Amino acid sequence: MTYWDPLPTVRAVVGKPLPPGRHWTDPVRHDWSGPAPEGWEKRDWRSVPGPFYASETDTCWTGRVCAPANVLYDDDGYGQEFVFRQPRNPHEVYDLICAVQCEVLDGYGGDGDAHWTPELVRDWWRERGRVREWAVALDRTWSVSEREDRRDAAAGARAYVAHIDHDLGPYLRSYLFRLAEGRPAGPAESLPGLPGA
Template identity: 75%
Template sequence: MTYWDPLPTVRAIVGKPLPQWDPRRGPVRHDWSGPAGRVHHPWARRDWRSVPGPFYAAETDTCWTGRGCAPAHVLYDDDGDGQEFVYRQPRSPREAYELICAGECEVFGAYGGDGDAYWTPELVRDWWRDRRRVREWAVRLDRTWSVSARADEREAAGGARAYVSHIDGELEGYLRGYLFRLQEGRTARSAEALPGL
C-alpha cells in the first residue's frame, strides 16, 4: 500500500461544504491540517491507541459523534469517558472528508492533522513494536461491547474488529510508506524500497 498524503485535500476543502453534507449546512470552518484545539488538546495528549499518521484526536468530548462521520477511522476508548481516537489514517479524499466531518462535529476542536510534525521514524517504530498492546485492547473491547445492551457500543465493537484487522493486515505497509514520507519528505514511487519497521 502506498502512502497517500491527505493534507492537500484537507487544506483545499476549507471554506467549502463537505461532499457528504447538505450544502445548507455551510462550509468547513477550520483547517484540520493544523494542530488540535490550540493549547488545550496538544499532540502529546493524543490517545495511546492512535495509529501513527497526520491525524489524531486529543482529549475529545464524550459525545460519541466521530463514528457517525468516520466509522472506518474513529473509535472510542473504554476508560470511562469514551473519548475518540483515530485508528486508521485516510487513504483517499473521501476518507479525509470523513475525518474532517468527525473534527467538525467534535465540540472541543480536539482533532488535529499536524501529526507529521511530531511523529519520528523512531516513534513510529516504537508504536509498531508495542502494537500487541493495542491489538489486545481492541480484542477485549470487541468481546465486551459486541454483547452490550447498548446499540452504540455494539456498533462500535465493529470498529474494534476493524482495528484488529487493520493491525493484522495493511497497517504495516501503510506505516512503511509513512516512514518513507517522514524520512524523505515525499511519497515513495512504485519502484522505491520502503524502510522496515
Template identity: 65%
Template sequence: MTYWDPIPTLRACVEGEPLPGLARWVPAYSGSWGAWPDAWAELNWRNVPGPFYGAATDTCWVGRGVAPDHILYDDEYGQEFVYRQPRTPEETHRVMAAAWQDPMAGFACDGDAHWTPELVRDWWRDRGRVREWAAALDRTWSVSEDEGRREAADGARAYVAHIDGDLGDCLRGYVFHLAEGRPARAGESLPRL
C-alpha cells in the first residue's frame, strides 16, 4: 500500500484554502495549528501512528460528528484520539475540522517529527493492547443507554477492523515514508513491521 501524505493538504488549508463543505466546523484557520510544543508528551497511547494525533484534548465528544472514520474517544476521560490516519484530501479536511473544534487545542499534526520506524514497530508489536481495549469498549458501550456511547461503539468496532485489516500495510508504508522521506514508488518493497 502506498502511503499518502496528508501534510500538503493541511498546509494548503492553513494557507487559506477552504475546507470544502466543512466551513461550519472550522470557524477560522490558523497557521500555527499543530504547533503546540508539549503535545507529544501528552500523546494518548490509543492513537494510531501517523502525522495526526490527539493529546490533551477536551472531553466534549465532538470529533466523531465530523470525522467518525478517524476519531474515537477514550473511556477513561473521554478525550479524543486518531484511530485511522487520513488517506485523501477530504479525510484530511475532516480530521482537521475535528481538531480545530477542540477548545483545548489538544490535537497535533507533527507526528512525523516524533514517530520513528522503531517506535512504529513497537506500537505494532503492542497492538493487541489497543485492540483489546477497543473490543472491550465496544462490548461496554454498544449496550449503553447513552446514544453517544452506542454511536462511539461503532468507532471501536471500526478500529478493531482496521487493526485486523489494512493497518499493517498502512504502517509499512508509513515506516517507508519516515525512513526515506517520501512514499514508496510502485514496485518498491515496503519494510517489515
C-alpha cells in the first residue's frame, strides 16, 4: 500500500465550493490542514493516526451525515466526533471537509503529521485492542436502539472494527514510512513494521 497524502486536496478547495452531492454548499471557509482550536493534546483517544483528528466538537451528530466512512461519535455521554478512518481519496476528503464545516465548534485539526511520531503510531497500534473492544461494545448497544442515528453509528462502529482488523495495519505501515522519510514509499521500497503485525 502506498500512502496517499490528503492535504493537497484540502488546501486546493479553500475558498471554493465542495463538489456537488455534499450537505455543505457554501465555499470552504479556511484551510483545514491546521491545528484544532482546542489543540492536539485534546484529540479523542479513538482517533486513528494520520493528519486528521477531532479534539472537542459539538454534540449535534452531524459528522456521519457528511462522512460516514470516516467519522464516528463517542458514547461518553457527549457524542463528540472523531476520525476513525483517514480519508483515502479526494471524495472522502470532501466528505470530511463537509463534516468539519458543519461542526459548529470547528473542533477538527489537520496537522496530525506534525505531532505523530513513529513511536506514537506504534504505541497507538499496541493499544488498538482497547479501541476495538470499545467499538464492539458500541455496536452491541446502539445496533438495537430505536434511534436511527444510533443504528447508523453502530454501522460505523462495525466499519471501524473491520478497518482495525484488515486495512489499518497496512495504512499505518505506509504512514510510518511517510513520517520517517517525508514522502510516500516507492513500489520497491519496504515499509516499516508494526508490533504484532
